[in-house]
Every structure is written in structure tokens, then in C-alpha cells.
Amino acid sequence: MSIGTQTASAFAPAKAGANVDPIFRQIRDLVYKISGIFQLEEKLYLMADGCGRRMKVLKIQNPRDYWELLTANASRDAELRQLLNELTIGETCLFRSQPQLDALRKVILPQIVGEKTKQVVKRLRIWSAGCSTGEESYTLAMNLIEESEGLLKGWTVEILATDLNDRSVEAAKAGIYGDYALRNTSDHYKRKYFSPFDEKKLQVRPEVKKLIAFSRLNLQDDSKMLFMKGMDIIFCCNVLIYFDGPSKSKVINHFFGNLNFGGYFFLGTSESLMNLNDKFHLVHFPGTIAYWKPSLKSGKL
Amino acid sequence: MTASLASTIRQRVERIETTPSIPTVFLPLLQLLNSPPERVRLEEVVKLVSYDNTIAAQCLRVASSPLFGLAKPPESIKGAVVSLGLRRVETILLTCCMGQAFPAKKWVIDPTVFWRHSLGCAMVCRKFSEKIGSRDGDLAYMAGLLHDLGFMVNSLIFSAEFTKAVEQACREQIPLHQAEMAVMGFSHCESGRALAEKWSLSPDIVQVIAHHHAVENCESAHPMVALVHLSDLLCRVRGLGYGYYERQMVDLVYDPAWAILLKEHRNLEGVDLVRFTFELDEAVGEIFQMVSTIFGATAGKA
Numbered sequence: 001m002s003i004g005t006q007t008a009s010a011f012a013p014a015k016a017g018a019n020v021d022p023i024f025r026q027i028r029d030l031v032y033k034i035s036g037i038f039q040l041e042e043k044l045y046l047m048a049d050g051c052g053r054r055m056k057v058l059k060i061q062n063p064r065d066y067w068e069l070l071t072a073n074a075s076r077d078a079e080l081r082q083l084l085n086e087l088t089i090g091e092t093c094l095f096r097s098q099p100q101l102d103a104l105r106k107v108i109l110p111q112i113v114g115e116k117t118k119q120v121v122k123r124l125r126i127w128s129a130g131c132s133t134g135e136e137s138y139t140l141a142m143n144l145i146e147e148s149e150g151l152l153k154g155w156t157v158e159i160l161a162t163d164l165n166d167r168s169v170e171a172a173k174a175g176i177y178g179d180y181a182l183r184n185t186s187d188h189y190k191r192k193y194f195s196p197f198d199e200k201k202l203q204v205r206p207e208v209k210k211l212i213a214f215s216r217l218n219l220q221d222d223s224k225m226l227f228m229k230g231m232d233i234i235f236c237c238n239v240l241i242y243f244d245g246p247s248k249s250k251v252i253n254h255f256f257g258n259l260n261f262g263g264y265f266f267l268g269t270s271e272s273l274m275n276l277n278d279k280f281h282l283v284h285f286p287g288t289i290a291y292w293k294p295s296l297k298s299g300k301l
Numbered sequence: 302m303t304a305s306l307a308s309t310i311r312q313r314v315e316r317i318e319t320t321p322s323i324p325t326v327f328l329p330l331l332q333l334l335n336s337p338p339e340r341v342r343l344e345e346v347v348k349l350v351s352y353d354n355t356i357a358a359q360c361l362r363v364a365s366s367p368l369f370g371l372a373k374p375p376e377s378i379k380g381a382v383v384s385l386g387l388r389r390v391e392t393i394l395l396t397c398c399m400g401q402a403f404p405a406k407k408w409v410i411d412p413t414v415f416w417r418h419s420l421g422c423a424m425v426c427r428k429f430s431e432k433i434g435s436r437d438g439d440l441a442y443m444a445g446l447l448h449d450l451g452f453m454v455n456s457l458i459f460s461a462e463f464t465k466a467v468e469q470a471c472r473e474q475i476p477l478h479q480a481e482m483a484v485m486g487f488s489h490c491e492s493g494r495a496l497a498e499k500w501s502l503s504p505d506i507v508q509v510i511a512h513h514h515a516v517e518n519c520e521s522a523h524p525m526v527a528l529v530h531l532s533d534l535l536c537r538v539r540g541l542g543y544g545y546y547e548r549q550m551v552d553l554v555y556d557p558a559w560a561i562l563l564k565e566h567r568n569l570e571g572v573d574l575v576r577f578t579f580e581l582d583e584a585v586g587e588i589f590q591m592v593s594t595i596f597g598a599t600a601g602k603a
Contacts, residue, residue: 038576041583106474106548272575282574284538284551289575292552 020044023063027051027083030070035084035241036248036272050086054079081242088238088268094135094177095184096237097269099287101143104233107285108264109151112232115262115295122155127231127258129219130239131161134172134212135181138204140235141211142193160228162217173214175204220247225254232260237268245276252277262295306487307495313458314495326352327398330391331500338387338439343379346390351378356397359595360385363393366594388442392420395446396595399453409456409463414544416592419446421541424584425532432577433566437525444509444529447502451493451510452477459485459492474548476537478514490514516558524565527558539581541588 024047028039031047039047051066060066069075070083095101109124116122124144128137137159144157163169178201182190194202217224219239234255240248255265256279265280266288267273273280273291280291326349333341333349350360357378364381365374375381382390396416405412426445430438455463462485470480481488494511502510509529512519516530534551536542553559553574563569 032576038579040579042586102546103550106546107550110548111550270579272573272579274575275573281552281555284535284553284578285549286538286542286546287540289578292550 020048021063023067024048024051027063027067027070031080031083031087032272034080036274037084037087037238037241037268038270038272039087040270047087050083053086054083077244084241088241092132092135093181093184094139095186095189096136096139097288098184099285100235100266100269100290101139103285103288103290104140105143105147105151108233109147112262113151113155124152124155124157125231125233126157126159127228127234128159128161129217129234129236129255131163131172131214132165132168133181134161134175134204134214135177136235136237137161137172137212137214138175138193138208141208142189144211145193145208157211159212160231161212161214162219163214164216164218166216169214169216173209175209176201177204219251219254222250222254225251225258228254228258230260231258231263233264233266234259235266237266238271240267241271249276252280256280256293259293261293263293265291265293267291307491310487310492311495314454314492314499326356326394327402330394330398331502333391341387343382346382346387347379349394350382350390353397355401356394359397360390360393363389363591363594366590388439392423392446393595396420403453403457407457407460408453409460409467410452411544413592415449415452416595417588418536418541418543419449420592421536421581421585421588422446422448422529422532424588425535425581426529428577428580429528429532432572433562433568435524435528435566440503440505441525441528444506444525445532447497447506448509448513448529448533449489449493450496451489451491454492454496455481455485455489470543471545474546476514476547476549477543488514516561522561522564524562527561530558531556531562535578535581539578540585541581 024044025041028044028047032038051063055061055063055066058066058069060069069079112124126140126144128140131137141157141159144152144159148155148157161172163172176197177194182202190202193205193208195205197203217228219225219236220243236255240251243251252273256277259265264283267290269288272289273282277291279293281294283290283292329349333345350357360378360381361375364371364385371384375384385393396419400412408415423442423445426441427438430436430441435441452463455466463481466480466484467477469475469484470477473480478488478490490511490513494507497507497510505523505525508519508523509526512523512526513529513533516523516527519526531553534553534556537547538549538551559569
């Protein structure tokens with residue numbers, strides 16, 4: 001009798017996702033290939049739920065018919081966009097990714113501050129590209145204020161926050177959030193940086209708002225993109241997933257050009273650049289991935 | 302490291318045998334691990350597992366855990382070995398033997414955290430091997446599992462100095478081997494090597510244990526050392542590190558180890574590192590569960 005060795009095949013959790021129809025794994029791989037967003041095996045049920053909601057709208061019973069729709073030329077792009085909307089719905093909140101914030105405060109800021117120490121003007125520029133209703137921008141602003149008496153003492157901090165959608169930009173400027181958006185925000189931050197707006201909502205205080213310049217911007221507008229120079233860090237979470245390959249590639253090239261040497265580019269936590277740019281270095285920080293434009297002195301450009 | 306320091310480490314490691322008792326099954330187990338899987342007979346493994354009550358109980362417990370979702374928990378050692386598969390049995394045997402050789406009360410670092418890292422690294426090493434088309438998956442797994450052997454040596458025979466190093470690493474959020482160098486003048490790589498040589502582990506494993514933090518110090522470019530080095534880094538940035546935040550940016554593709562591995566395995570170029578990272582995240586839960594099942598209720602008590 002032989003002894004099975006296959007049961008312990010690494011990275012093949014014995015139970016996770018076991019009850020999910022394998023077609024959703026196929027859809028997961030398709031979504032990753034086209035958009036760069038990856039759904040973990042243990043969260044495959046979210047993929048199934050999202051597909052389920054779309055199937056209900058489309059009055060489709062069988063997941064295989066839905067797969068056909070996602071792969072047929074005529075309907076593919078439109079349906080994929082709808083599905084991505086379902087997959088990213090409700091994801092936006094303040095303090096969405098603590099590992100990104102840790103990387104920012106514990107590794108990146110000390111590095112950038114160290115590299116710029118000899119510059120006369122000590123200025124840090126961060127761009128939240130596709131800022132939606134402002135959650136990420138305010139999270140960044142509050143975290144940078146926390147550093148204002150330490151690492152960033154004497155520094156000028158500017159956050160540019162842009163979105164294609166006018167209504168989102170207006171909502172972002174207002175900075176009013178309910179429980180759901182604030183579910184990851186600690187009492188410390190709520191007390192220090194928010195005022196009550198009404199019985200259920202809090203509003204961001206003016207001293208946080210003044211760090212951020214909100215505006216409307218289309219990332220595919222080449223002439224405007226050329227003017228966004230001198231960034232130290234760019235965040236663009238769950239935005240590029242909606243772009244087709246060539247547009248995505250063009251926007252990423254702009255981001256690379258807009259970053260200072262030694263600057264960093266962050267995507268959403270389950271998103272990948274899919275090798276669309278070979279000048280960026282893929283780098284890991286604890287719990288998060290980023291793309292780095294090497295500094296000139298690193299000799300790695 | 303000076304020659305006199307190396308000799309001191311070796312002398313102190315020599316004394317390990319007189320302190321804790323190493324389970325009798327350990328040496329036959331090492332032989333088993335060194336033989337090709339197709340030559341391993343079920344009866345031999347069952348015999349080995351049955352020899353030690355603690356190990357037998359642990360195998361049964363893991364085989365019955367929800368991790369495998371078996372309809373009926375195995376009633377015999379033979380049933381447990383069959384349902385677990387050779388690789389898992391090997392892992393359980395090895396971790397149990399180590400656990401017995403190095404009693405929990407003497408551990409400076411949390412054994413649960415240690416095994417999560419070692420097991421995680423072993424899994425990444427094997428998967429990495431598969432991705433790049435290497436045929437050394439089993440060796441890579443073993444190398445990953447044993448690469449940090451020196452931490453156990455340090456816990457046992459350099460306990461006071463090692464405690465200080467761990468404290469410094471946590472406080473300054475720096476890699477543990479750097480803190481070891483600062484406090485002790487050597488790291489787990491040197492002490493692990495001394496023990497690995499004493500135990501006559503295979504030369505490849507000895508090289509991995511000795512150089513996984515500095516591939517450039519290898520006597521010759523060594524793809525297995527490079528593979529373990531990269532896997533170790535990846536584990537440490539994906540929740541399978543040593544239980545504290547390491548302030549570091551890891552650039553795997555531009556690491557010297559990447560170039561060594563690439564020279565040997567051109568397939569490395571096509572590996573989607575981001576997806577590989579996400580896939581590793583999927584395995585983290587299983588690793589946590591596996592370690593806590595192996596160690597049962599004692600897990601977490603250093």
C-alpha cells in the first residue's frame with residue numbers, strides 16, 4: 001500500500017472554499033487576469049455572492065450561464081465592470097488597510113525624511129488618486145498629523161485627492177461619515193479629529209481638511225496627468241481594476257513619471273499591477289505590497 | 302565570526318546531548334526523511350509513529366482535526382498515517398521530536414510562533430520549487446522546516462544572551478538575526494550549523510541553516526539557500542514572522558538570492574509574485590490551525 005503525499009500539497013487548504021462551486025474559482029481567475037484583483041480562497045464565497053447578485057438581476061439560474069456571459073465577446077466588458085462593482089461594494093471606509101498605514105509611518109516616512117534631510121524645503125506630497133468620498137485621504141491626513149510633532153516636525157504636508165466623479169468629490173469635501181465608514185476608526189481618532197454632525201454622523205474637523213486639496217480629475221486625461229509631478233507617494237486603490245489593459249498601462253506610466261525618485265505607489269490590498277510596468281520594483285512591507293520607483297542613489301533604476 | 306567564537310559555539314552545542322533527551326525515533330526519522338518518498342514503506346512509518354506515545358497521540362489528533370474534514374476520525378495509527386499523507390506525518394514527527402528535545406519551558410521565543418514560521422517557510426519553499434520547475438520540492442520543504450534550527454539552540458544554551466537579543470529585536474523592530482549579531486556576536490545561523498553538523502544533516506540542509514540570511518557567504522552559489530532565503534523573507538512579510546513588526550522593505554526580485562535562483566531556474570522569471578503572495582495568504586489560516594492542533598492546548602505557552 002502506498003502512502004498518499006498529495007494531501008499536504010502546499011497552499012491547497014483542505015477545507016477553505018470546499019463548498020463553493022468550482023466555476024467561481026474559474027471566475028476568480030478570470031477577474032484576476034483582466035482586472036488584477038484577487039479574491040482569496042477563504043473569501044471565495046464573496047465572489048459567489050457577488051455573482052449571485054448579478055445573476056439575480058440578469059435572471060440567470062446557472063453559474064455556468066453566467067460564466068458564458070463573462071467570457072462572450074459582446075457582453076464581457078460591461079458585465080465584468082458590473083461584477084467588479086459588486087466585489088468592491090462597501091469596501092470603502094476610513095482606516096481600511098492598517099498594514100499600508102504601518103508601512104507608511106514605520107518604514108516609508110523615515111526613509112523619505114532621511115533622503116530629503118538636506119533639502120531646504122521640507123515638503124511631503126501625497127496623492128490619493130480615485131479618492132471616492134474621501135475616506136482614504138482623511139485617513140492619510142490624520143496619520144500624518146500624528147507624525148507632525150515627531151518625524152514630520154517642520155515639514156509641509158500636502159495631500160492631493162482626485163476623483164472622476166463630481167458628486168464624490170463634493171461628498172469628500174464635506175467629510176461627513178456614519179458608523180459604517182467609521183467602523184475601523186478608533187475612539188482616539190474620532191475624538192481628536194471629528195465633530196458631531198448630527199445624531200448619527202461625524203464630520204472631519206477643519207484642521208484635517210486643510211491638509212487636503214480635493215479636485216475632479218480624469219486619470220485618462222494625459223494633458224492634466226502631466227501636471228501632477230513631484231509626488232512622494234501615490235495611492236490608487238481599486239480604481240485601475242476598471243481600466244482595460246492599454247489604458248491601465250498608460251495611467252501607470254503617468255504615475256511612474258509623477259513620482260519622485262524613491263517614491264512609492266500603492267494599489268488596493270488585493271490588487272496587482274500585473275507586470276504592466278517593468279520600471280517599478282514590486283516591494284513587500286509587513287502585510288502589504290507596494291511599487292517603488294528606485295531612488296537614484298540606490299543604483300537600481 | 303572569529304575561529305574562537307565558532308569553537309565556543311561548537312563546544313557548547315556538543316553538550317546538548319547531555320541535557321534534554323532526544324526521542325529515540327529521531328535518528329531513524331532523519332534517515333526516513335533522507336530517502337526518496339517512493340522507497341518509504343507504510344509499515345516503517347507506522348512503526349516509527351507508534352514507538353512514541355506522545356507522537357502517536359499527536360498524529361491521531363491532527364488526523365481527526367477539522368483541518369482534514371474526514372467523515373470519520375481515524376481509529377488506528379495506520380489509518381491516521383494514510384489519511385495524513387507522508388509529508389504531514391514527517392512534519393508532525395519532526396516537530397514533535399524537536400518539541401521533546403527542546404522542552405517548552407526553555408524556549409525563549411514562543412514555540413507556536415516558531416513553528417508557524419518554520420512550517421510556513423517549508424510550504425513556501427515547496428510551492429516555490431514547483432513554480433520554478435525544480436525537482437527538489439521535498440528537500441526544499443525540509444530545508445524550510447529546519448532553517449531556523451539555531452533559534453532552538455540559542456534558546457537552550459545561550460538563553461540569557463538570546464533573551465536580550467529577542468528583546469532588542471522587538472523593541473527596535475529589526476530582524477532577529479541582526480539583533481543576535483549585535484548582542485551575541487553570532488546568530489542562529491552559526492549555532493544552528495553546529496547542531497546540524499553534529500546531527501549529520503545533509504550538506505544542503507547545513508548550507509541552508511548556515512547561510513539563509515547571507516547567501517553571498519555560501520561557499521558556492523547555492524540555489525537551495527537562495528530559495529529558502531527568499532521564502533523566509535516572504536513569510537516574514539505575510540504574517541508568518543516572529544510575532545513582531547519588522548520595519549523593513551523587501552525587494553525580492555532585486556535580492557542577490559533572486560539572481561542565483563534565476564541562473565539555475567529560468568522559469569522564475571515568469572512567476573507572478575503578487576499572486577504567489579496572495580496564495581500564501583490563503584495558506585496562513587491552515588498553518589495556524591495545523592500548529593495549534595499539533596501542540597494542542599499547550600500551544601502559545603513559551
